[in-house]
Amino acid sequence: MAEIVEANSKMKQRSLFSRVNGRKIREYLTGYLFIAPAVTLIFIFGIFPVGFALYVSLHKWRLKQGAFIGLKNYVSGIGNLAYLAAFILALLAFVGAYLLVRSQQKQGVTGRQWLHLIPALVQAGAVLALLRWGVILLPEFLGIADKLRKLERTQEVFMRLLGETLWAEQVAAAFFVFISLAAGGLILGWLVRKFIGDKKTFQRQSMFAFAWTSLAVGGILIWFTFKEIAGVYAAALEAGTDPGVWPQVVTIGSGFILIGLAWLFWKSAEKRVGSKVFWWRILAAFVLMVGGWLLIGEIPTILASGDPDLWEGLKVTIYFSMFTVPFQLAISLFLSVLLFQKIWGSNAFRIIYFLPYVTPAVASAAIFRQIFSARETAPANLLLKSLGAEPLRWLFEPKGVFSIIANGMGVDWPAWAAGPSLALTVIILHSVWTYVGYDTVIYLAGLGNISKELIDAAAVDGANKWDTFWYIIFPLLSPTTYFLSLIAIIGTFKAFSTIWIFRDSMALGTTDTFSVTIFIEFFEKLRYGYASALSFVLFAIILILTVANNRIQGSRVFYG
């Protein structure tokens, strides 16, 4: 009797268990099903394009795919700096691999657990094989469209062509390599898990696989760059010229290393303030800094061999950033502090300030184009006239704004300090006008998070309004300021629509920011490969700006 009950309960347990398991699997499937449409679309139009753009940027690609030309697109953009960038990327990959392994070590990987490294190596191989399969498959896939042109476009024909493409000898071979490596990696991983009995197998093996992949990518990059430079030298030998790649790469590379060392010295000096060592370290940091700076000073000569349009675009973008962001932030901070008081109609003011931000950029730019038109009767010129000044040509004026002001007052002005062109100044005004409302709303939210007691306490202690603002409100707002400045700087680097509308050939390209330069290469000159390379340069600049902003401002942000 007792046995039957036991068996019965066992069976019950079992069926319950399988039911739970089935439910779990159904839950998983529901999850995957729910995210499938969005994730598929984001993959096709958001993630895959990054790899595709990289692929395009390594080819001669004018409307149609041409030959593989390696880093040439990058070199014609930023000169020999491209090689240096590749080396730095490789170094970063090595450092990343090292950091991953060390983080695992810190999390207590010891003794036999290091065996995870072996299956991870095979798994990393599988990842790389998958990538290789993708790279081999991509041009074949693109070719389907050409093959289809002469044929009838039915589903059958397409499926047949798709099958042919997927099972083409090279493609299938690459796929087989991937499958066998993946299967091998999984089996090996399972065996190692059985052998050690580690509960964190999945996490450890994936981290190690990541580290191996990173290491391999770094190695491939170095090998690839090395081969590229060797090719350049071979070509130069034939032509009898010296491309000077190595000396430049070595000089500038060591310049960066010296600056990095200087930074390390500086950091270590901070810990020993007041001792003799402190001064020695500061001195060493200073010397290294100067040395590094001198070596990096080589950069302009390299850049001279790059694309002048690109450097002009970068200069315009920096002007745009430099003159837009501070004004925008200062004005909106000022307005938000005023609006934060108890004021009649504060909501109405907020709505009005925000209006330019929601207005379609095309429309507001069209309005500004007319207000700042070169006609003598345009509103901006009428305003100048009422102030007793000569009318200006605004958006058609490539001359720098400072030199225009100085010349207007009869002063000679040096060309290097001419500032942004008058045309760009109009765009800057439009940009400030547009974004002040947005920044104000976010500053208001930031002000709302500051506790009232703190401000009341300051008032009780006899602080006047200015002191309260400067010593309490402004520091407490630093996270908001940090966030807004980051968004604004990145925004100026991405800005396209408005500038495209303001753009006029009369301004002689003084309004073409980096993004616009890329778009022109792509849209008007149809140089897809080159434009893709430039877009990665833009990406790199945005990343560097984010990290630099993080380092410089991040340490000063006060999060309360």
Next chain:
Amino acid sequence: MAKQTKSLLKRNGSAKVVTYVILIIGALISLIPFVWMISTSLKSLGEALGSSFFPSELHFENYVEAWKRARFSEYFINSIIIAAITLTGEVTFSILAAYAFARIKFPGRDFIFGVLLSTMMIPAMVNIIPNFLTVTWLGRIGPLKWINNWPALTVPFMGSVFSIFLLRQFFAQIPDELFDSAQLDGAGHFRFLWQIAVPLSKASIMVIVVLSFIGTWNSLAWPMLVTNTPDWRPISVGLMNFVQEAGQHINLTMAGAFITIVPIVVIYFFTQRQFTESIARSGLKG
């Protein structure tokens, strides 16, 4: 004591006046371009090129002419259709994905979400060239035309990381008890989502609808690439072409600008509270 208070009051009073003056000047600067646009759009061409600020007589026929001659009627309808298709797809897909990321447990969930979030850093200029190639390719292999047709203008924007992120935050805030009791009543994820989670987060879905509508309405670079005939040209591209081609007729271009702005401003006024709040919140968190 009383004297002190009085002087303080007085100072506060004058400070208030200064505050108001500054705020009103700011508001005027924000509004004057719009006022100028409306007044110019009502002028005759001769007057529009002249120096008076207000029109001497109102030429409402400018709007009719812009609407017809500059094909704003077509562009306007194009933009509405494009926005409707994009929004339907985007909102549906985002709700589903956001719900899964917030409330369903499956292996690799946080990893996938992390990958999605990291794509927000990629500048649009990197994606624009390969996406153009992809869309061209899709149009050439499939039965559906993509370039100069609605798919190229809508499908790439139906998967939006930002919308998923925003909605996930709201879905994650729904108390677990609600879900547990719904499950006891026999409701699965799908029913819980449509009957409880979605009605609860109407406000945040509204925010996504408004933000995406504005984004679609304002987008320029991509529609410029994938439309080379007026058939599917959205209003932003139409206005830009009109400004560049008929730049002399500034009364008509300003009427066109007005037509472009109106839907956005109307939507903004109706939803401004949720709008500014959501921007303040998502801005600070994002």
